[in-house]
Amino acid sequence: MAEGNGDICGDVELKVERTEDFQKLLTSGLDEKVAAKLDDIYKTGKLSHVDLDERALDALKEFPVDGALNVLTEFLNSNLEHVSNKSAFLCGVMKTYRAKNRAGQAAAPPATPSSAVKAPDEEKIKAILDRTGYSLDVTTGQRKYGGPPPDWKGPAPGNGCEVFCGKIPKDMYEDELIPLFEKCGTIWDLRLMMDPMSGQNRGYAFVTFTTKDAAQQAVRELDNYEIKPGKSLKVNISVPNLRLFVGNIPKSKGKDEILEEFNKSTAGLTQVIIYSSPDDKKKNRGFCFLEYDTHKAASLAKRRLGTGRIKVWGCDIIVDWADPQEEPDESTMSKVKVLYVRNLTQDCSEEKMKESFEQFGKVERVKKIKDYAFVHFEERDSAVKAMKELNGKDIVGGGSVIEVSLAKPPSDKKKKEEMLRNRERRMMQMMQVRGGMMPTPIPMRGPGGSGPRNSAAMRGPMGRGDYGWAWPWGNSGSGPWSGRWSGSGAGSWGSGGPGGAPAPGRSSRGPWGSAVGGHRSWASPRQGKFVR
Numbered sequence: 001m002a003e004g005n006g007d008i009c010g011d012v013e014l015k016v017e018r019t020e021d022f023q024k025l026l027t028s029g030l031d032e033k034v035a036a037k038l039d040d041i042y043k044t045g046k047l048s049h050v051d052l053d054e055r056a057l058d059a060l061k062e063f064p065v066d067g068a069l070n071v072l073t074e075f076l077n078s079n080l081e082h083v084s085n086k087s088a089f090l091c092g093v094m095k096t097y098r099a100k101n102r103a104g105q106a107a108a109p110p111a112t113p114s115s116a117v118k119a120p121d122e123e124k125i126k127a128i129l130d131r132t133g134y135s136l137d138v139t140t141g142q143r144k145y146g147g148p149p150p151d152w153k154g155p156a157p158g159n160g161c162e163v164f165c166g167k168i169p170k171d172m173y174e175d176e177l178i179p180l181f182e183k184c185g186t187i188w189d190l191r192l193m194m195d196p197m198s199g200q201n202r203g204y205a206f207v208t209f210t211t212k213d214a215a216q217q218a219v220r221e222l223d224n225y226e227i228k229p230g231k232s233l234k235v236n237i238s239v240p241n242l243r244l245f246v247g248n249i250p251k252s253k254g255k256d257e258i259l260e261e262f263n264k265s266t267a268g269l270t271q272v273i274i275y276s277s278p279d280d281k282k283k284n285r286g287f288c289f290l291e292y293d294t295h296k297a298a299s300l301a302k303r304r305l306g307t308g309r310i311k312v313w314g315c316d317i318i319v320d321w322a323d324p325q326e327e328p329d330e331s332t333m334s335k336v337k338v339l340y341v342r343n344l345t346q347d348c349s350e351e352k353m354k355e356s357f358e359q360f361g362k363v364e365r366v367k368k369i370k371d372y373a374f375v376h377f378e379e380r381d382s383a384v385k386a387m388k389e390l391n392g393k394d395i396v397g398g399g400s401v402i403e404v405s406l407a408k409p410p411s412d413k414k415k416k417e418e419m420l421r422n423r424e425r426r427m428m429q430m431m432q433v434r435g436g437m438m439p440t441p442i443p444m445r446g447p448g449g450s451g452p453r454n455s456a457a458m459r460g461p462m463g464r465g466d467y468g469w470a471w472p473w474g475n476s477g478s479g480p481w482s483g484r485w486s487g488s489g490a491g492s493w494g495s496g497g498p499g500g501a502p503a504p505g506r507s508s509r510g511p512w513g514s515a516v517g518g519h520r521s522w523a524s525p526r527q528g529k530f531v532r
Contacts, residue, residue, distance in 0.1 A: 021049040029061050034068045041076050047086055056087040059094050071097050079119065082136040082143075092140025096196035103197075118200075120173035128178055136174070140196040145174050147189030149210070157188050160212040163219060164238040168192075169231050170200040176227075181207050184221060185214020206238060240295030243273075243322035244302055247287040250313050258288055265310055266290075268297030289322050337380045338407040339387055342372040348396045356395040360386035374407055 019042055025035035038060075041047050060068050075093050083089045129136060133150035136143065148156065168177070174192055181187055188208040195202045209215045215237060223235040249258065259272045273289040276282070292298040304310065305319040341353070350366040350373070357363050357375050361382020367374045377383040383406070391404040 019043065024049060025057075028057050030057070031065050031068070033065055034060060034063075034072070037069055037072045041072060044076070046076065046080055047090075051086045052090070053087045056090050059091055063094065067097065067101070079138075081122070082138040084135075084137045085139070089139055092196060096140060099197060118171045121175045124175035125173075128175065140194065142194055143174060143192045143201075145178060145190040145192075146187055147208070149186060149188065152188075152210070157208055157210055159239055160237060161188070161210065161215050162206055162208040162238045162240070163215050163235050164204065165207055165222070166204040166234040167232065168201060168203050168205060169228055170198075170203055172201065172227070177205065177207075180222065180225075180227070181209075181218060184209070184218040186210045240298075241321055242292050242295060242298050244290045244292075244298055244305075245287065245318075245320050245322045246290055246305070246312075247318040248315050249284070249286060249288055249317060250315060251283045251286050253284060253313065254282075255288075258284075261312055262290055262301075262305075266292075266297070266301035266304060268292040268294060269301070332409055333406060335380070336406045336409075337377045337383050339375040339377070339383055340372070340405050340407040341375060342403045343400060344368065344371045344373060344402060345396060345400050352396060356390065357386050360389060 016036070018036075018039055021042055022035060022039045025038055026032065030038070038047075042049060060071070063071065071090075071094050074097065075090050078089070078093070080086060080089070125136065128134075132146075134146040136145050138144075165177070165181075174190055177192065178187065178190060181190065186209060188210050190205060190207045192205040193202040194200070207215075207218065209218065219235050219237060222233055225233045225235070227233050246262075253261075255272050255274050258274065259269065262272070263269050269290055270293050271291040273291065274284040275287075276284055290298075290301065292301060302319055302321065305317065308316065311317070339357070344353075348368075350368045353368065353373060353375065354363050354366045357366070357377075362378040364376040364378055366376070375383075375386070377386070387404045387406065390402065392401050394401050
């Protein structure tokens with residue numbers, strides 16, 4: 001009822017006109033306030049009901065009303081110009097909101113465009129897109145430019161065509177990176193990794209060229225390139241990781257059974273790698289490695305298997321990337337006089353090994369650790385000859401053939417310790433998400449490979465580059481790795497590892513132990529920092 005001054009009485013409510021989709025939102029189970037907010041967004045044209053899939057609606061229903069309203073406000077304030085999948089983008093906003101809530105940041109009001117961090121130059125980006133005919137697809141986790149070029153014919157570029165670009169200033173976007181990398185060759189795509197928590201980039205990107213030559217030229221010209229005063233890029237060839245580590249599987253399962261089981265829940269699985277005990281070939285060691293045909297297939301499998309919802313033979317499994325390894329250069333390997341020997345049975349003693357290997361030259365010493373050992377030769381030629389003659393042979397007559405290869409120098413100590421901390425942190429987060437399930441100790445090692453990122457360095461059991469060298473190679477008593485491991489005293493290839501003392505600066509008290517300390521459980525010595 002109207003008052004004399006033209007005002008409306010407080011008990012009279014204004015009716016807001018709703019779209020025809022409002023009732024659909026209510027029918028789907030959304031709270032009325034959340035449905036109203038979503039309907040308001042529909043009216044702006046930034047989102048339509050057909051853009052939302054069932055996954056996004058279900059996720060919204062799980063949110064408290066206030067949280068859902070904050071998420072939708074944040075979504076409305078986002079720049080959606082280059083967002084092709086708005087439903088996935090909304091899910092990303094919800095995921096980020098949860099993460100901020102856990103970190104105690106959600107109490108702050110939703111960010112507005114004026115309070116946001118430095119945004120990309122849209123005019124420059126538009127000019128680049130108009131010039132090249134490429135597209136730009138933005139999600140909460142990355143900004144992807146291109147792929148494939150408009151006039152491209154033939155298959156996608158293979159291995160060796162992608163470079164990793166690190167140490168990118170956090171406030172930099174593709175409008176500054178594309179012109180720089182274009183000078184080296186035709187870009188297939190550029191993926192700038194974003195941090196949804198801060199709104200800035202994560203400091204690294206992947207650039208795929210149409211040819212290997214262009215990728216190599218980018219490394220030559222742009223590695224250590226000063227992109228801003230005092231800010232230099234780090235550029236190197238990137239090889240996709242195709243392999244996953246899976247822990248906590250039944251030890252009674254064989255390779256074919258594991259392949260069949262994981263093929264039920266993942267696509268693109270090409271190979272299963274297991275390690276059986278030399279003394280019991282019928283059992284695996286409680287873990288395996290799954291290799292996929294593409295990095296995308298491996299990434300999707302990791303995401304699916306890592307949710308904790310999928311049980312394998314009734315077991316809660318642990319899934320992580322199999323760690324890529326850095327291959328020593330030829331110059332370094334040409335000095336190696338130590339052999340790495342694995343697949344040894346319990347009755348294969350150090351004395352028996354020395355007797356078998358010494359027929360090819362003087363052996364300084366042999367150090368056996370469980371089912372693998374290191375054999376130190378006085379001369380490199382003797383080591384190479386022994387490797388060629390004894391690899392794949394049964395030296396004790398028990399029917400178990402050994403594997404012999406040149407031992408690799410260790411990774412940088414600080415880098416290795418950082419890798420271990422990263423893995424332990426990820427495992428702790430995974431356990432918290434799953435409600436505190438504590439896995440049984442499993443050695444996070446696996447088969448090596450030829451590339452820095454295309455294969456696992458988690459060899460079984462301990463890698464041939466996991467123990468410190470003396471300096472120079474093959475001699476003991478001095479240098480940066482001298483005395484690094486407890487055990488046989490010389491400090492070059494001491495016992496260390498399982499049952500030994502932790503490496504300097506490391507504690508064996510962590511929840512997963514340490515690959516270089518007293519436990520070889522949930523840690524790998526070569527966790528790549530920028531594994532995708």
